[in-house]
Amino acid sequence: MSIHIGIGGWTFEPWRGTFYPPKHPQKRELEYAGQHLTGIEINGTYYGSQKPESFANWAAAVPDGFQFSVKASRFCTNRKQLADGAASIEKFLTQGLTRLGDRLGPILWQFMATKKFERDDFAAFLDLLPETQDGLPLRHALEVRHESFRDPAFVELARERNMAIVFADSDEFPCIDEQTADFTYARLQRSQDDVETGYAGEALDHWAERARGWAAGGRDVYLFFIAGAKVRNPAAAQALIAKLEREP
Template identity: 55%
Template sequence: MSIRVGIGGWTYEPWRGSFYPKGLPHARELEHAARAVTSIEVNGTFYRTQTPKTFRAWAEAVPEGFVFSLKAPRYATNRRVLAEAGESIGKFVDSGLAELGDKLGPINWQFAPTKAFDPDDFAAFLDLLPEMAGGLALRHAVEVRHESFCCPAFLDLVRARNVAVVVADSPDYPQIADVTADFVYARLQDAKAEIETGYEAAALDDWADRARRWEKGGTPEGLRTIAPHPAGTAKKKRDCFLYFINGAKERAPAAAQALLGRLK
C-alpha cells in the first residue's frame, strides 16, 4: 500500500459513541481506529517523551501494513536557534522509535507560525536530522507555517536532503505543494462540522485524484507550488500520507474513511 489515509491521534471524546462503538473500552480505541484507517499521526510525541515500551505496545495493537507518523517534539522546533536542537533531536530519536519496526512512518517536524525562514539556521537544523534509528531508515517532513518559506531557496535545501514539505490544506497557513522527497505528506485541516464527511464529495474526489497522481510520480493540479521540480527528473512511485486533522476534528474519521473508499 503506497497511499495511506488517517487521522490525528485516537483519543478524542467526541468520537466515542460515533466513530467508536458505545461501550468500547478506551484501551481498545487504538485497535479499533487502526482497522478503520491505514495510518495515524501521533501528536503525543510532540508534547512528551515516550518510552520503548509504549512504542512497542502501539506496534502490537495495530495490524500489518499499518503505519504511525510521529510529530517530533516541540523542544526541537520551538526555539530561536534551530542549529542548537541537536540534543533534543537525539533524545527523541533514541526514545524507542525503532520498536515500531516497519510500522514507523515519517516524522513531522512542525514549526510555529511565527518561525520565519533563516537559510543558514534552517540548513543547520536539517543537517541534524538523522538518517537512521536503531537500524531503521527515517523519513523526515517539515511543516513550515510562515510565508517566508515560500521561496526557491527553502525548496533547494529540503530537496537536497530528501525531506518532504508538509502540504497544508488550511485557511490559516500558506500552502507549499512542491514535491521535494520520495514521499508526500499532506495534512487536511479544512473540514466543516456541518458536513457529515467533513469535506464535500467533490473535494474528496479531488484529494483522491491528487493522491493517485502523487503516488504515480506526477504533480496534481489545483495546489500552490513555488518552484517547479527540476526538469528531467524521472517520475518514480511515491508513498503518500494524508491526514484529516484539526478543523472539525469530530468529522476526521468519517472523512478519512470516505477518502479511503474512493482510493480502493
C-alpha cells in the same frame, strides 16, 4: 508505493459513539482505528517523551501495512536558533520510537507560525536529522508555517536531503505545493461539522485525485485529516479510503 490515510491521534472523547462504537473499550480504541484507517499521526510526542513500551504496544495493536507518523518534540523546533537543537533531537529520537518497527512512517517536524526562514540556520538544523536510527531508515517531513519559506532556497534544501515539505491545506497557514522527496505528506484541515463525512463528495473526489497523482510518481503518500471539525475527521478518512478502493 502506498497511500496511508488517517487522523491525528486516536484518543478523543467526541469520537466515542461517532467513530468508535458505543461502549467500545477505550484500551482497544487504537486496535479499532487500525482496522478502519491506514495511518495515524502520533501527536503526544510533540508535548513529551513516551515510554519505549508504549511504542511497542502501539505497533502490536495495528495490522501489517499500517503506519504511524510521529510528531517531533516542540523542544526541537520551537527555538530561536534551530542549529542549537542537537541535544533535543537526540533525546526525541532515542526515546524508543523505533520500537514501532515497520509501522514507523515519517517524522513530522512542525515549526511555529512566527518562525521565519533563515537559510544557514535552517540548513544546519536539517543536517542534524539522521537518515537512520537504530538501523531503521527515517523519513522527515517539514511543516513550515511562515510566508518567508516560499523561497526556492528552502525548496532546494529539502530536495537535496530527500525531505518532504508538508502540503498543508489550511485557512491559517501557507501551502507550499512542492514535491521534494520520495514521499508526500499532506495535512488537510478544512473538515466541516455540518457534513457527515467532513468533506463533501466533490472535495473528496479532489483529494482522491491528488492522492493518486502523488502516488503515480512512485511516491508513498501520507494524508491526514487534522483539526477543522475534528469530530468528523475519522469519517472523512474512511470515506477517502473507500473512494480510493472503489476507484483505484
